Amino acid sequence: MTTSPGIEDLLEQELRDIFGKEYLSSDIRVGKGRVIARLREVSRLWEKTRLLTLAHRVGLLISKAIIRTNMNGLNDIKNNIILSPIAEYVTPNTTFAIRAERAGIGHEYTSIDIARKAGEAVIEAVKAKYGLPPKVELDYPQIVVHVDVIEKEMYMYISLTGDLSLHRRGYRIYDHPAALKPTIAKAMILLSGIHDNEILLDPMCGGGTIPIEAALTFENTTNICMDINSRHLNGARMNAIAAGVISKIKFVLGDTRNIGGSVSEIVDHIITNPPYGIRLGNPRAIRKLYKDFILSAYKTLRYGGKLTIITPEYNYVDAVIEAAGMTLRKIHERKVAHGGLYPRIIVYEKK
Ligand SMILES: C[S@@+](CC[C@H](N)C(=O)[O-])C[C@H]1O[C@@H](n2cnc3c(N)ncnc32)[C@H](O)[C@@H]1O
Incomplete structure (x- = not known):
């Protein structure tokens, strides 16, 4: 799960309250703006996910790695994606898009560089498994693959909550110019x-x-x-x-x-x-x-x-x-x- 940096502990507590021990294994890890949990089972996942009020995105974690902040970091991203099980989810029959985010200082690359490199890697991984590439569809992809680089960490996950962040509650029909998340x-x-x-x-x-x-x-x-x-x-x-x-x-x-x-x-x-x-x-x-x-x-x-x-x-x-x-x-x-x-x-x- 992702959220605003600074409220991860509250999201972790909310997750424990909603999912309970029956669903969650005890090793919950917290990173900057992220909470990573292992689920014992996925039945009723969507029903429970909908109750979270502090999460921005909920995703299935495909790869997490330490990467370099200089230009070599792009190759680290590519290598980790190729070694990941991404081709079990993205196939030649599915369309996909990469949504990349970058936070932290000292990166020699931009989020656009990350998206380009990650896209190449997903195509390569799918081709290696099936002999055919998947199709990129930026507007209405069937599978949204997030690649977030937060300081030295890369998190790659498939969105389980659609393309919009959950902080965009449906009720905001009047958009105040300085609205709080x-x-x-x-x-x-x-x-x-x-x-x-x-x-x-x-x-x-x-x-x-x-x-x-x-x-x-x-x-x-x-x-x-x-x-x-x-x-x-x-x-x-x-x-x-x-x-x-x-x-x-x-x-x-x-x-x-x-x-x-x-x-x-x-x-x-x-x-x-x-x-x-x-x-x-x-x-x-x-x-x-x-x-x-x-x-x-x-x-x-x-x-x-x-x-x-x-x-x-x-x-x-x-x-x-x-x-x-x-x-x-x-x-x-x-x-x-x-x-x-x-x-x-x-x-x-x-x-
Ligand atoms: C940062 S915004 C609040 C945004 C709000 N939390 C939201 O999510 O939409 C600050 C608000 O303070 C209001 N404000 C400024 N001076 C004020 C005053 N003297 N009395 C009451 N409200 C005031 C502004 O009109 C503005 O709507």
């Missing part, structure tokens, strides 16, 4: 520790990803989705309709700098993804927004309640809390990959 939203919800019968507020909810994921996870949380922008708030409503959770979310047009002006409840959880400010290009304005938001969030949060935030401005958030003398204690912090950045998810508890 639903898998990361779900990770924030799990890390916050929220449970049924609690009140959650996302005071900068954009397209509604966090309240929607919460509403999909819990029967009985009260979910409040607030944004200052009515276009985004209407978009969040549309997404909630598509997700089938419109009746479980309250939508509020309001300003996060004065939450109490629009939301009368004292809440158990504030879980939010404020603007990062990278695109706004005005660090002072964004810092002022953060400061006013934290002061306002503190008033709306009950004692014992949690503030869970994802931001690249984690040092600034700490500084604001300290300067204001707020009794918000950090109880969790982790780095995650999101949109080419490494923001942190931080959970604070109001003491």
